[in-house]
Amino acid sequence: MSxxxxxxxxxxxxxxxxxxxxxxxxxxxxxxYGIIKLINFAHGDFIMVGSYALLYTMPIxxxxxxxxxxxxxxxxxxxxxxxxxxxxxxxxxxxKKGNNMSALITxxxxxxxxxxxxQTIFGAAPKPVGTIFSFPDMVFGEVKINGNTILTIIIGxxxxxxxxxxxxxxxxxxxxxxxxEDGQAAVLMGINKNRTITMTFAIGSGxxxxxxxxxxxxxxxxxxxxxxxxxxxxxxxxxxxxxxIIPGAMLGGIVIGLVESLSKAYIGDLTGGVITSAFSDAxxxxxLIIVLLVKPSGILGxxxxxxx
Amino acid sequence: MKKRIFAVLLTAALIxxxxxxxxxxxxxxxxxxxxxxxxxxxxxxxxxxxxxPNTGNLAAYGEAVVNGINLAVDEINAAGGVLGKxxxxxxxxxxxxxxxxxxxxxxxxxDSNVCAVIGSVTSGxxxxxxPLANESKIVLLTPTATADTVTDADDYVFRxxxxxxxxxxxxxxxAAEVLKVKKVAVLYASGDAYSAGLREAFIAAAxxxxxxxxxxxxxxxxxxxxxxxxxxxIAGSDAEFLFAPYYYSSVGPYIVPQAxxxxxxxxxxxxxxxDGTIATMVDDKSLYNNCxxxxxxxxxxxxxxxxxxxxxxxxxxxxxxxxxxxALAYDAVYMLRDSIVKANSTDRTAIRDAMSGMSFSGVTGSxxxxxxxxxxKSVAIIEFKDGAAIWNSTLGN
Numbered sequence: 096m097s098x099x100x101x102x103x104x105x106x107x108x109x110x111x112x113x114x115x116x117x118x119x120x121x122x123x124x125x126x127x128y129g130i131i132k133l134i135n136f137a138h139g140d141f142i143m144v145g146s147y148a149l150l151y152t153m154p155i156x157x158x159x160x161x162x163x164x165x166x167x168x169x170x171x172x173x174x175x176x177x178x179x180x181x182x183x184x185x186x187x188x189x190x191k192k193g194n195n196m197s198a199l200i201t202x203x204x205x206x207x208x209x210x211x212x213x214q215t216i217f218g219a220a221p222k223p224v225g226t227i228f229s230f231p232d233m234v235f236g237e238v239k240i241n242g243n244t245i246l247t248i249i250i251g252x253x254x255x256x257x258x259x260x261x262x263x264x265x266x267x268x269x270x271x272x273x274x275x276e277d278g279q280a281a282v283l284m285g286i287n288k289n290r291t292i293t294m295t296f297a298i299g300s301g302x303x304x305x306x307x308x309x310x311x312x313x314x315x316x317x318x319x320x321x322x323x324x325x326x327x328x329x330x331x332x333x334x335x336x337x338x339x340i341i342p343g344a345m346l347g348g349i350v351i352g353l354v355e356s357l358s359k360a361y362i363g364d365l366t367g368g369v370i371t372s373a374f375s376d377a378x379x380x381x382x383l384i385i386v387l388l389v390k391p392s393g394i395l396g397x398x399x400x401x402x403x
Numbered sequence: 404m405k406k407r408i409f410a411v412l413l414t415a416a417l418i419x420x421x422x423x424x425x426x427x428x429x430x431x432x433x434x435x436x437x438x439x440x441x442x443x444x445x446x447x448x449x450x451x452x453x454x455x456p457n458t459g460n461l462a463a464y465g466e467a468v469v470n471g472i473n474l475a476v477d478e479i480n481a482a483g484g485v486l487g488k489x490x491x492x493x494x495x496x497x498x499x500x501x502x503x504x505x506x507x508x509x510x511x512x513x514d515s516n517v518c519a520v521i522g523s524v525t526s527g528x529x530x531x532x533x534p535l536a537n538e539s540k541i542v543l544l545t546p547t548a549t550a551d552t553v554t555d556a557d558d559y560v561f562r563x564x565x566x567x568x569x570x571x572x573x574x575x576x577x578a579a580e581v582l583k584v585k586k587v588a589v590l591y592a593s594g595d596a597y598s599a600g601l602r603e604a605f606i607a608a609a610x611x612x613x614x615x616x617x618x619x620x621x622x623x624x625x626x627x628x629x630x631x632x633x634x635x636x637i638a639g640s641d642a643e644f645l646f647a648p649y650y651y652s653s654v655g656p657y658i659v660p661q662a663x664x665x666x667x668x669x670x671x672x673x674x675x676x677x678d679g680t681i682a683t684m685v686d687d688k689s690l691y692n693n694c695x696x697x698x699x700x701x702x703x704x705x706x707x708x709x710x711x712x713x714x715x716x717x718x719x720x721x722x723x724x725x726x727x728x729x730a731l732a733y734d735a736v737y738m739l740r741d742s743i744v745k746a747n748s749t750d751r752t753a754i755r756d757a758m759s760g761m762s763f764s765g766v767t768g769s770x771x772x773x774x775x776x777x778x779x780k781s782v783a784i785i786e787f788k789d790g791a792a793i794w795n796s797t798l799g800n
Binding site (some may be wrong): 098373 | 418459460461462463466493592593594619621622623624625626627628629631632633636655656657664665666682683684685686687774787
C-alpha cells in the first residue's frame with residue numbers, strides 16, 4: 096500500500112473513533128428531544144459528571160482487584176442519578192409552568208450551573224484520568240492501528256445496536272416511542288408518561304457515562320468544561336442526522352467525526368493552504384447552518400408540516 | 404405584594420453588597436490588616452492592584468500568580484514594608500477574559516490609592532490592558548505575558564518575563580545546535596496569539612539556523628482535544644523534531660500521547676506553556692521522553708534565590724501549584740518594590756521612571772529591562788525524563 100493510502104485509512108479510523116463518541120452523546124440529545132421536545136444543553140455536562148465519576152472511582156476499582164473500566168458501572172449510576180435529578184428539580188417544574196423557550200433557557204442555565212459546581216468541587220485545574228484500558232496495537236501489513244481506537248469504535252457500535260434493539264423491542268422502549276409520537280394519546284393508552292420521561296433521562300445520561308469512558312480513554316483529562324464543545328458538536332450531529340431520530344443521531348455522529356478528521360487532514364492540501372486544519376470546527380458548524388437551510392429535519396428526518 | 408418583592412430585592416442587594424465588601428477585604432494579604440484597618444489607614448499603606456485569571460479555564464495560572472504575589476508581599480511586609488509602609492493588595496479576577504480584565508483595570512486605575520498594577524497573566528488579556536495603562540499613566544507590570552505585542556515602546560507597560568520571539572528563536576537554536584536535527588515540523592493553534600506568535604518566531608529562526616520545515620499543521624484553538632489527524636500527517640512526513648507551542652492542559656493528555664500513538668517518536672518541543680505538564684501526564688510516562696521546553700527558570704537550579712523561593716512557596720502553598728508563573732509573579736513584586744524604593748515615592752509616574760531600564764536580580768535570573776520594558780535574560784531548557792522535569796541546559800543569545 097502506498098504511504099498516502101495508509102495515512103488515509105488511519106485518518107478514517109481517527110474519524111470513526113471520535114465519531115462514535117459524538118454519536119453516543121448525540122443519542123442523549125436526540126432521545127430527550129424526541130420525548131419532551133427539549134434540547135437538553137446540559138447533556139454535554141453529564142459527560143463531565145461521568146468523567147469525574149470515572150476519575151474518582153477507578154482507583155477504588157483497581158484497589159479492589161477489578162479492571163479499571165468497571166468504574167463505568169458506577170459512573171452510569173451517578174450520571175443517571177444526576178440526569179433524573181436535573182429533570183425533576185429543574186426541567187419538570189419549568190415545563191409545567193412555562194413554554195419551550197423557558198425550558199431551553201433552563202437547560203442552558205443548568206449547563207452553566209453544573210460547570211460552575213464542578214469547578215467549585217473539583218477545582219478548575221485539569222485532572223489526569225488514569226489508563227482505562229490499554230489494548231495492544233494491531234498491525235496489518237504496513238498499517239499500524241492503535242488498539243484503543245478499535246476498541247472505542249467497537250464499544251460505540253455495540254452500544255448503538257443495543258439501544259436500537261431496546262427501543263424497538265422492549266416494553267419501556269415502546270412506551271418511549273409512544274410518548275414521543277403523541278404524549279396525550281400515550282397517557283390514554285395507559286402509559287405512565289412521567290415515569291417514561293424519567294427513564295429516558297436515566298438512559299440518556301447513562302449513555303453519557305459510557306461516552307465519557309470512551310472519551311477519557313482517548314483524551315485522558317477531566318475538566319469542568321470538558322462537555323461544552325463536545326456537547327455542541329454532538330448537538331450538530333443530532334441535528335444533522337435528524338433530531339429526535341435515534342439512527343439519525345448515530346449517522347450524524349459518525350459523519351461529523353469523519354468530516355472533522357478528514358478536513359483536518361486534507362483541507363490544507365486541497366485548498367492550497369487557503370483553508371487550514373484550524374478551520375475544522377468552522378466546517379462542522381458550517382454543516383449545521385447548511386443542514387438548517389437545506390433540510391431542517393436532518394438526513395433521516397421527514398419533512399412534516401407545522402400543525403396548526 | 405409589589406412592596407414585599409421590592410423589600411426582598413432590597414434586602415438581597417444589601418446582603419450582596421455586604422458579601423462583595425467582605426470579598427475584597429479578604430483579598431488583602433497584609434496578614435494583620437483587618438478590613439476596617441485597611442480601609443481607614445490608606446495613607447499608612449501602599450496599595451498595589453493585581454489582575455489574574457483566578458477562575459475559569461486558566462484558573463491554575465491565576466492561582467500560581469496570586470500565590471507568588473502574596474508570598475512576596477508577605478515577605479516584604481514582615482521585613483518592614485516599603486518606605487516604612489505595609490503593602491496592601493487588591494486582587495481582581497479577569498476570568499481569562501479581555502473585557503473582564505479591562506473592567507478590573509479601570510477599577511484599579513480609578514482608585515487614586517493604587518500606585519501600580521501587576522497583571523495580567525495571559526498575553527490576550529494583557530494586550531488589551533496596555534493601551535489603558537498608558538492612557539491612565541499607571542505602571543502595568545505583567546509577570547507572564549510573553550507576546551511580543553504586549554509592549555513595544557518605552558511606556559507604562561513592563562514585564563518580568565522574556566518575549567515569545569526570543570523563546571521561539573531559542574527553541575530553533577536548541578534544535579539546530581544542540582539536538583542537531585535537520586527536518587522539523589510545526590503544529591500550532593492559529594487562533595491563539597501565543598501559539599501563532601511562537602510559530603512565527605520559530606519558523607523565522609529555523610531558516611536562519613538551517614532547519615527545513617517539512618510539515619506544518621494547525622488547530623483552531625489551544626483547547627482542542629483531538630490532534631490525531633494533524634499528528635498522523637506529521638508522523639507521515641520525515642520530520643525528526645516537532646515544535647508544538649501549546650499549553651500544559653493539552654500537551655500532557657492530548658498532544659504527546661496522540662503524537663506517539665500516531666507513530667511520531669522524534670523530539671517534541673514547546674515553550675513555557677509546557678510548564679505544569681507533569682500534573683496532566685497520562686500513566687505511561689515513557690511517552691514524554693524526548694520532550695523539551697523553554698522556560699523562565701528551573702526549580703532544580705541550585706542558586707540560593709531559587710532554592711529559598713522553592714522552599715518558601717512549597718511550605719506555604721504546597722509544591723503542586725509551584726511553576727514558573729509563580730516565580731515570575733514573585734519577581735514582579737520585588738521589581739515593583741525596588742522601583743518604589745528607587746523613586747522614594749508612590750507617585751505613579753515616579754514609579755514608571757524608576758522602573759524604566761532597571762536592572763534586577765531574582766528567582767528567574769538577573770537582567771536589565773530593554774527600551775520596551777522587556778527583560779533580556781537566558782532561557783532554561785527543561786527535559787522530561789520518565790515523568791520528571793529535568794534541567795537540560797541554559798541558552799542565551
